[in-house]
Amino acid sequence: MTAQPAIRLSGLTKEFGAVTAVDSVDLVIAAGEFFSMLGPSGSGKTTVLRLIAGFERPTSGTIELFGKDVTTRAPFDRDVNTVFQDYALFPHMTALDNVAYGLRVRGVGRTERRERALRALASVRLEQLAARKPSELSGGQRQRVALARATVVQPKVLLLDEPLGALDLKLREQMQVELKQIQRDLGITFIFVTHDQEEALTLSDRIAVFSAGRIEQLGTPRELYEQPASRFVADFVGTSNLFDADRSPHLIGCSGEHTIRPEKLTLSLEPRSGEGVRSAPGTVVESIYVGSAIRRVVDLDGGLRVTVLERNDRSRAADQERGERVHVSWHDEDVVALIPPGT
Structure with missing residues (x-):
């Protein structure tokens, strides 16, 4: 990890009419960290992720990415990428073409594009399935293709919005192990949103527990589990x-x-x-x-x-x-x- 934090949120607030979805959140996420935002539906965690991605504009506060203020920048002008729960793969494209799509949009040449896409598929152990289309892949394989597509453009931060939520329990547990290994291999900052406390405990270096738009407690998985600071955290985490x-x-x-x-x-x-x-x-x-x-x-x-x-x-x-x-x-x-x- 470097001294420069990957993400710094200062007084971040988002209001939807009379509803305050995010309430003056201050947060620093280190470079190379696997960071999870955990909380029930409506706690504000997904809104914070969307604010970091640029899909929403904050009512007030600032967002810094590696020291640069990106609060008002469009999503394509931020060095981040997002993996969603539904993966959003192009059904008519092969796995290789899906992964290479972001490089194509950026004007990368055909040969380099193919080489980088194959390396990205190899990083998630799917290079042998490069020619298959999404309909020919399992849920876990599609999830890994989505990860390869998100990481092939080498973003500084990868945002993951409950990407394992659509998988069955056994496959989700397998993908938790693989996801942590992929993050270690790539060295990219992962920001992971989930309502599953066991998933957050398994994957994370640190976790922010959200409630009513605020961070109820911030700490390592062991700290949150062994030393919950409030009744809400004690009851929600485990x-x-x-x-x-x-x-x-x-x-x-x-x-x-x-x-x-x-x-x-x-x-x-x-x-x-x-x-x-x-x-x-x-x-x-x-x-x-x-x-x-x-x-x-x-x-x-x-x-x-x-x-x-x-x-x-x-x-x-x-x-x-x-x-x-x-x-x-x-x-x-x-x-x-x-x-x-x-x-």
Whole structure:
């Protein structure tokens, strides 16, 4: 990575009539970074991507690309490229011609155009399918053709608007691995928009979690998962057990709101003790087999329902009956205090 950031957003705001889609966002994205914008529908993440691409003009604020103000520049006058969910490949063209199209528009000669397009297809391991048309390719292959087409013109920044959303689960997981490898090989800054928190955690160097047009929290995948700063982030990024202000003093021993991840909790028939260890009695209300793990739902006597995620290591029965009395235990160091919004 270089000292010059790839993207700098300063006070970026976008209003659609009375609706503020993006609310004074400040953000710096490093060169060569795989950066994700994560959030539910309507959180502002896609609007920010469209502002960076130039498809929308901000109501206020500035957008800098490698130190140059591009706020008012047209999309074709920015050194960025975009991959959309539908890929938008030309159905009458071969994979090779689809990839070479951007070079053709830029006036690159036939021989160089073909060589660069073949290299781009090779970078996504599709050179052997260069002569096929989109209808003859699988969903994953079409996605890789779209990536090759976007990267062949060597943009400084590649914008990806939920490009894996149309794929089935197995193929999406495979493409997540391939997408990260492609980004490392090319060294291009990737800005990835998704509502899938697991996808963001898998791919990203850093993630911005959006809510109501603002960045709720910015950090590495580990920071967001292990140290969520708010109730929204704790609930949206992964699965969390939330202890509200009424129950925290009794169960956690501290005031305020707190959270703990399901895999940090353990079940036992007797209460566990020790320095920094707490236990609470409860009743198993559901036991769900999920392959590599078993998800237990427990109603604590204190009136709170929690989820416990246990490894499927055969130490406990996967079909544990409902109604069993258990003790849920955790370490104080695994409890995270949540900061209320605006504080």
